Amino acid sequence: MSHHIIEVKDLQYTYPDGTPALRGVSFLLTHGETVALVGANGAGKSTLLLHLNGCLIPQAGMVRIGDFPLTRKTLPHVRRTVGMVFQDPDDQLFMPVVYDDVAFGPLNLGLPQEDVEERVMNALSIVGATHLKDRPPYRLSGGEKRSVAIASVLSMAPSILVMDEPTASLDPKARRQLIHLLKTFTHTIIIATHDLDMVLDLCARTIVLKEGQVLADGPTWEILQNEELLDSGHLEKPLRLQGCPRCGGERECP
Amino acid sequence: MANIESSFLDVSYLDTLSYQTTIIHRLDPRIKLITTLFFIATVLSFGKYEIAGLIPFVIYPVVLIALGNLPIAYLLKKVLVAAPFAFFVGIFNPLMDRAVLVQLGPLELSGGWVSFASIMIRFILTVTAALILIASTGFNSVCMALEKMGAPKSLAVQLLLLYRYLFVLGDEASRLTRARSLRTFESRGLGFKVFTNMIGQLLLRTLDRAKRVHLAMRCRGFDGEIRVSRPLKIGGRDLGFMLGWSGLFVLMRLYPIPQWMGGMVAELLK
Amino acid sequence: MHMADALISPTVGGAMWVVTAGLTAYSAGKLKENIDDSRVPLMGVLGAFIFAAQMINFSIPGTGSSGHLGGGMILAILLGPHAAFLTMASILTVQALFFADGGLLALGCNIFNLGFFPCFLAYPFIYRKIVGERPTPRRILVGSLVAAILGLQMGAFGVVLETLFSGISELPFGAFLLLMQPIHLAIGVVEGLVTAAVVTFVWKARPEIMETAIAPRAIKAFSMRKVLGGLLVITVLTGGVLSWFASTNPDGLEWSMFRTSGKEELEAPQKGVHALLAALQEKIAFLPDYSFRKSAKEEPEKAGEAQTRGKSTKEESWPAVSVGTSLSGLIGGLMTLIIAGFIGFGLRKYQGRKR
Structure with a gap:
C-alpha cells in the first residue's frame, strides 16, 4: 500500500514578502506511522503542513504522496489521499449544519446520493457524533467541533491524516477522548502540536523543526528526554517526564 | 440598531x-x-x-x-x-x-x-x-x-456562509469591545482613532479567516460550487x-x- | 435608513422586488463569468464582518451619540460592485428577517437603496474616478467621503420617492426630502470617514490585499448604459403591469400619483426661485400654520374623495371598504380581535395538552 507514504525532499519555501519559512526539509513517512511535528512558533510547522495536501506547491524540492509527486496536475489525487484537519474548527466547518459539512467532500467527489449518505453516517459514527448531524456548527462545544471537523475529513476516506494542533483549546476530558479516538486510527498520521504529553501518548516518532530546518528526527522517547535538544528547539520536557513538583525528585513522592 | x-x-x-x-x-x-x-x-x-x-x-x-x-x-x-x-x-x-x-x-x-x-x-x-x-x-x-x-445560487450560498460566520465574528467583535471597555475611562479611548484601528484589525482577521476557510474548502475538493443536498x-x-x-x-x-x-x-x- | 413594510404599497414593493431580483441575477451571472472561487468564502465572511463591525461603535465628539460602520462602500472597495451588491443583499435579508429592519416586501426597496446606489453608482463612478489606479491616503479619504455621502444621499432620495409613490404616508415630498437628506448627510460623513480610515489601515498594513482589490477587474466589462436601460425597462414594465392590476383598487400607484400631483398644483402655482424660497420657508415652519391651511383646503377634496371611494367600492372587484366611518366597524373590529385571541388561547391549550 504505497499510497500511504509521504516523502519530503529538500523542501524550500519563501513567503511573498521574503520571509523564508522552509529551508530544505527532508523526511520519509511510511504506512501506518503516527508522527509528531514539533517546534517553536514560526519554526515552519504550519507551512510544512500546507505543502502536504497541496495548499502550497513546493518552490524548490519535492513532496511525494504515495506514488505521485505533488504538482498542480496531481492535486485532485493528493487532496483525496491526504485529509487535513485545520487548527480552528470554525474555519473547517463552514456549512450550515453538521451533516452538510461532512457531506461536502463526498459530494465534491461526485459520489451518488446513497454513497454520500453512507459515508457521512459512517464518518460521524467513527468520531461518535451521529447525534449531532442536524446541529449547526455554532451550537457545538469545542470538543464536538473538533470531532465533527475530523469526521468531515474522514468522509473523504483519506489514507493519510494531517492535523494542526488538534488538542488546542480542548478541555482535559475532550482532549483525552480525542487521544483515544486517534489511537484507534490505522491511517498514516502527522500531527503538528505543542502538546508534548499527547505526543508521548500517540506518536512513536517525532520530528523537531527549527527555523525551517529539521533539527532532529527520531523515536519520541529519546527526543523528549534530550533536554539540550528540546531547549534549543524552544521546547520543554513533557510534564510527565519532569520531576515531582513537590520534591523535585525523579519519582513520585511517597 | x-x-x-x-x-x-x-x-x-x-x-x-x-x-x-x-x-x-x-x-x-x-x-x-x-x-x-x-x-x-x-x-x-x-x-x-x-x-x-x-x-x-x-x-x-x-x-x-x-x-x-x-x-x-x-x-x-x-x-x-x-x-x-x-x-x-x-x-x-x-x-x-x-x-x-x-x-x-x-x-x-x-x-x-x-x-x-x-x-x-x-x-x-x-x-x-x-x-x-x-x-x-x-x-x-x-x-x-x-x-x-x-434565487441565484451564489446568493443562497452567500446567505448561508454569512449566517454561519455571523456568530464567529460576532464573538470576535464582542471580545474586542470588551477589551476596549475594560481599559477606557470616562469615554477616553472610545474615539474615532481607536475605533478605526479596531475595525481594521477585525477586517484583517476576517480576511485571514476567509483565506483559511477557502483553503479548508479547497482541501475537500471545492471547485467554486457548493452542493447542498437537502430534499424538500x-x-x-x-x-x-x-x-x-x-x-x-x-x-x-x-x-x-x-x-x-x-x-x-x-x-x-x- | 431602512424602508418599512408598513409605508409602502404592494405596487411599489413588488416593482422594486422585480428590479432587485433582476440586479441580483445580473450580479450573480457576472460573478460566475470571472471565476475566482476564493470569492465565495470571502463574500460570506465579509458579510458577517459588517454585522460584527456594527457591534463596535465610537463616540462622536460633542454630540453624545455614537457612530458605526454601515458597510456598502467598504464592501464595494474590497469586493468590486457585483460581489458587493450580493453581499449587501444578503446582509439586508438577514436584517429584515431577524431584526425586523425594513420588512419582507420592502426588502426590494432596501436592497436597491442601500446596495445599488453605493455598489453600482457611487463606487465605480465616484470612488474609482477619484482614487484612480494609484491610491494615496488623501485620495482614499476624499474618494470614500464623497462616494459615501452621495451614495447615501441617493439612497435617502430613493426612500423618499418610494414612500411618495406608495401614498401611505401623508408627508409631502418636499418636507420629507428636507427631513431625510440632511440626516443622511451626517450619516454619510460618518460612513465616509470610517470607510476611509479602515481602508487606509488595511492598505498600510497589507498593501497586497488592496492591490488585488483595486486591480481593474469587472469594471471594464461593466456597461452602465445597458444596466440602466435594462432597469428602466423592467421598472416601467412591472410598474405598468402592477398598476394596471392595482387600478381596480383606488389606492394603487396611480391614485397616489394623482393625489400628489393634484396637491402640487394647489400649493405651488408660481414657479422660480421666489416660489422655491417661499416653499422652503413654508416647510421650515410647516407646523401648525401650514397644516391648518392645508386641512382647510383639503376638506372638501377629502369629502369628495370619501364619496367616490364609497361609490367605487360597489363596482370594484376588490372593494376597498370605507371603514371606520361607522360605529359598527369599530365594534366588529374589537370582536374580531377578541375572537382571534380566544382561538389562539384555545390552540395553545390544545398544543400544551398534546405534549
Whole structure:
C-alpha cells in the first residue's frame, strides 16, 4: 500500500514578502506511522503542513504522496489521499449544519446520493457524533467541533491524516477522548502540536523543526528526554517526564 | 440598531426557536415563505384609511404563534424595538391630514389619525409575520427555499456562509469591545482613532479567516460550487396550509367581516 | 435608513422586488463569468464582518451619540460592485428577517437603496474616478467621503420617492426630502470617514490585499448604459403591469400619483426661485400654520374623495371598504380581535395538552 507514504525532499519555501519559512526539509513517512511535528512558533510547522495536501506547491524540492509527486496536475489525487484537519474548527466547518459539512467532500467527489449518505453516517459514527448531524456548527462545544471537523475529513476516506494542533483549546476530558479516538486510527498520521504529553501518548516518532530546518528526527522517547535538544528547539520536557513538583525528585513522592 | 450585542443574542434565540418540531415547524419552508409573502402583500393592499378590514388578519399570527409554540411576549417586544421608523414617518399623517374622517358622537377623528393607526397596524402585522417565518422555519431552511424557488445560487450560498460566520465574528467583535471597555475611562479611548484601528484589525482577521476557510474548502475538493443536498417535499398538508390561508386572506380582503359582525350587534341592541 | 413594510404599497414593493431580483441575477451571472472561487468564502465572511463591525461603535465628539460602520462602500472597495451588491443583499435579508429592519416586501426597496446606489453608482463612478489606479491616503479619504455621502444621499432620495409613490404616508415630498437628506448627510460623513480610515489601515498594513482589490477587474466589462436601460425597462414594465392590476383598487400607484400631483398644483402655482424660497420657508415652519391651511383646503377634496371611494367600492372587484366611518366597524373590529385571541388561547391549550 504505497499510497500511504509521504516523502519530503529538500523542501524550500519563501513567503511573498521574503520571509523564508522552509529551508530544505527532508523526511520519509511510511504506512501506518503516527508522527509528531514539533517546534517553536514560526519554526515552519504550519507551512510544512500546507505543502502536504497541496495548499502550497513546493518552490524548490519535492513532496511525494504515495506514488505521485505533488504538482498542480496531481492535486485532485493528493487532496483525496491526504485529509487535513485545520487548527480552528470554525474555519473547517463552514456549512450550515453538521451533516452538510461532512457531506461536502463526498459530494465534491461526485459520489451518488446513497454513497454520500453512507459515508457521512459512517464518518460521524467513527468520531461518535451521529447525534449531532442536524446541529449547526455554532451550537457545538469545542470538543464536538473538533470531532465533527475530523469526521468531515474522514468522509473523504483519506489514507493519510494531517492535523494542526488538534488538542488546542480542548478541555482535559475532550482532549483525552480525542487521544483515544486517534489511537484507534490505522491511517498514516502527522500531527503538528505543542502538546508534548499527547505526543508521548500517540506518536512513536517525532520530528523537531527549527527555523525551517529539521533539527532532529527520531523515536519520541529519546527526543523528549534530550533536554539540550528540546531547549534549543524552544521546547520543554513533557510534564510527565519532569520531576515531582513537590520534591523535585525523579519519582513520585511517597 | 442601538444595541447590536443584544441583537446577536436575539438571532441566536430566534435560531433556537426554529429547532422545535411543532406542526408549523414541520411545514415545507417554501410553503411558509410564499404564504408569508402573500399575507404581507394582502395586508398592504388595503387603502390607507383602512383599520377594521385589517383586524381579522390578526388571526394568522395568532394561530401560528399558538401552534408553533412561539413566545408571544418576546415577539411583541421585538416588534416594538423595530417600530421607530414607521412611527416617525407615520406620525406626520395626523399633522398633515386634519380633515375629519370619523365621527364618533362628540369625538372627531381626523383622516391623519386613522391612517396613522392603519400604518401601525400594518407594521405590527407584517413584522410579526416575518418574525414568525424565521422563528418557525430557521434561516438555513429559508435560504434553501429561496434557492429551490429560483434565487441565484451564489446568493443562497452567500446567505448561508454569512449566517454561519455571523456568530464567529460576532464573538470576535464582542471580545474586542470588551477589551476596549475594560481599559477606557470616562469615554477616553472610545474615539474615532481607536475605533478605526479596531475595525481594521477585525477586517484583517476576517480576511485571514476567509483565506483559511477557502483553503479548508479547497482541501475537500471545492471547485467554486457548493452542493447542498437537502430534499424538500411538498405534501398535501403543506398545500392545504398554503391554499387554506391564501383563501382566507382573499376572503378577508374582499368582505368586511368586522363590519358585518358590528352590524349584527347593532341590530341586536336595537 | 431602512424602508418599512408598513409605508409602502404592494405596487411599489413588488416593482422594486422585480428590479432587485433582476440586479441580483445580473450580479450573480457576472460573478460566475470571472471565476475566482476564493470569492465565495470571502463574500460570506465579509458579510458577517459588517454585522460584527456594527457591534463596535465610537463616540462622536460633542454630540453624545455614537457612530458605526454601515458597510456598502467598504464592501464595494474590497469586493468590486457585483460581489458587493450580493453581499449587501444578503446582509439586508438577514436584517429584515431577524431584526425586523425594513420588512419582507420592502426588502426590494432596501436592497436597491442601500446596495445599488453605493455598489453600482457611487463606487465605480465616484470612488474609482477619484482614487484612480494609484491610491494615496488623501485620495482614499476624499474618494470614500464623497462616494459615501452621495451614495447615501441617493439612497435617502430613493426612500423618499418610494414612500411618495406608495401614498401611505401623508408627508409631502418636499418636507420629507428636507427631513431625510440632511440626516443622511451626517450619516454619510460618518460612513465616509470610517470607510476611509479602515481602508487606509488595511492598505498600510497589507498593501497586497488592496492591490488585488483595486486591480481593474469587472469594471471594464461593466456597461452602465445597458444596466440602466435594462432597469428602466423592467421598472416601467412591472410598474405598468402592477398598476394596471392595482387600478381596480383606488389606492394603487396611480391614485397616489394623482393625489400628489393634484396637491402640487394647489400649493405651488408660481414657479422660480421666489416660489422655491417661499416653499422652503413654508416647510421650515410647516407646523401648525401650514397644516391648518392645508386641512382647510383639503376638506372638501377629502369629502369628495370619501364619496367616490364609497361609490367605487360597489363596482370594484376588490372593494376597498370605507371603514371606520361607522360605529359598527369599530365594534366588529374589537370582536374580531377578541375572537382571534380566544382561538389562539384555545390552540395553545390544545398544543400544551398534546405534549
